[in-house]
Amino acid sequence: MKVTFPHMGNLHIPVATLLRDLSLEVVVPPPTNQRSLSLGVRHSPESACFPFKLNIGNFIEAHEKGADTILMAGGVGPCRLGYYAQVQKEILRDLGYDFEYIILEPPRGHIGELWEKIRRLNGGVTVKQVIGALRLAWEKVLALDAVEKALHHLRPRVVFPDQATAVYRRSLEALDKASGIARIRAIKVHTLDELESLPRRGGPKPLRVALVGEIYTVLEPFANLSIEERLGKMGVEVCRALFLGDWIRSNLLLDALRLKGGMDVKEAAKPYLNRFVGGEGQESVGYAVLSARRGYDGVLHIAPFTCMPEIVAESILPAVSRDYNIPSMTLMLDEHSAETGIITRLEAFVDLLARRRGQRKEMEQLERIPGD
Numbered sequence: 001m002k003v004t005f006p007h008m009g010n011l012h013i014p015v016a017t018l019l020r021d022l023s024l025e026v027v028v029p030p031p032t033n034q035r036s037l038s039l040g041v042r043h044s045p046e047s048a049c050f051p052f053k054l055n056i057g058n059f060i061e062a063h064e065k066g067a068d069t070i071l072m073a074g075g076v077g078p079c080r081l082g083y084y085a086q087v088q089k090e091i092l093r094d095l096g097y098d099f100e101y102i103i104l105e106p107p108r109g110h111i112g113e114l115w116e117k118i119r120r121l122n123g124g125v126t127v128k129q130v131i132g133a134l135r136l137a138w139e140k141v142l143a144l145d146a147v148e149k150a151l152h153h154l155r156p157r158v159v160f161p162d163q164a165t166a167v168y169r170r171s172l173e174a175l176d177k178a179s180g181i182a183r184i185r186a187i188k189v190h191t192l193d194e195l196e197s198l199p200r201r202g203g204p205k206p207l208r209v210a211l212v213g214e215i216y217t218v219l220e221p222f223a224n225l226s227i228e229e230r231l232g233k234m235g236v237e238v239c240r241a242l243f244l245g246d247w248i249r250s251n252l253l254l255d256a257l258r259l260k261g262g263m264d265v266k267e268a269a270k271p272y273l274n275r276f277v278g279g280e281g282q283e284s285v286g287y288a289v290l291s292a293r294r295g296y297d298g299v300l301h302i303a304p305f306t307c308m309p310e311i312v313a314e315s316i317l318p319a320v321s322r323d324y325n326i327p328s329m330t331l332m333l334d335e336h337s338a339e340t341g342i343i344t345r346l347e348a349f350v351d352l353l354a355r356r357r358g359q360r361k362e363m364e365q366l367e368r369i370p371g372d
């Protein structure tokens, strides 16, 4: 059995670690690229979500590297994620790719079902082995999140943002290869030190922009045209709402125990959207509210074109912007997104935020001048 799974940002690092530690042969698809996109678009229904198409591309490319089994997350709620796996399975079968499919549905308290799926992957696996594998994978998730947060903070503050990106990329390679908890922690500390030691540029504090939206688009740089890196280079600190660890904690760990995660976000969203609409729709609204309360300069909302939960969020964000006096912009992305158009919109948004900050400062100075 040669197991593969779709890419989503850095998810392949902990997932490959987990599967290898369960003594499975793993085939990581090539990083999502233009060819994965072309394959996915050619073989998917036109109206399918953008992540669906990129997944199909990943699977075909993984098949070319020898994969015969797909591990795929299932989904619940009023959006299309719930039938991704079934439809993809049919498409791939029609194309002649005979994959075995293992669909991991959200556990929702049914740990036994999850355990059965793990045993389907490797019947000889012991509980001790699973716990060890999970611990190692989780440590990698924590390290990846810490390094990414530091990168987002420092990229707009250093003289050469590309140096920060290079340090980050080296750390990804090292974390991918690391095979012990002590080593993972050492790589994390070393990377954070390296980032901290990069020469800083002076000047005013960078603008802070909250990045909210559908998880795949937020986490996968190919899908979002490396939006975080672009903003960092424009001198903007990206405050991403979703990180792998937070998502796993609330969607898998707390869900497995039937506990609720992300309550503060849901509370913040409540006056605008008080129910689950699928995907991260409710979270996008909640994070936008929290970002405004935290004094961020703007909210950037990104999602795949036709993503139902995020269309709901998009229709609500103008009300959040109005109530909290914070600008927001939505970018719907798909295979037709043109890089130049996205850059132009980002630049215009950043200009607007910079002008507003300048005007606020002027107002504050005027208020400090004693009246005549």
Ligand code: SF4
Pocket (backbone or CB within 6 Å): 049, 050, 051, 079, 080, 081, 082, 214, 278, 279, 280, 304, 306, 307, 308, 309, 310
């Ligand atoms: S969250 Fe959006 S992009 Fe993801 S499956 Fe649902 S509708 Fe599609």
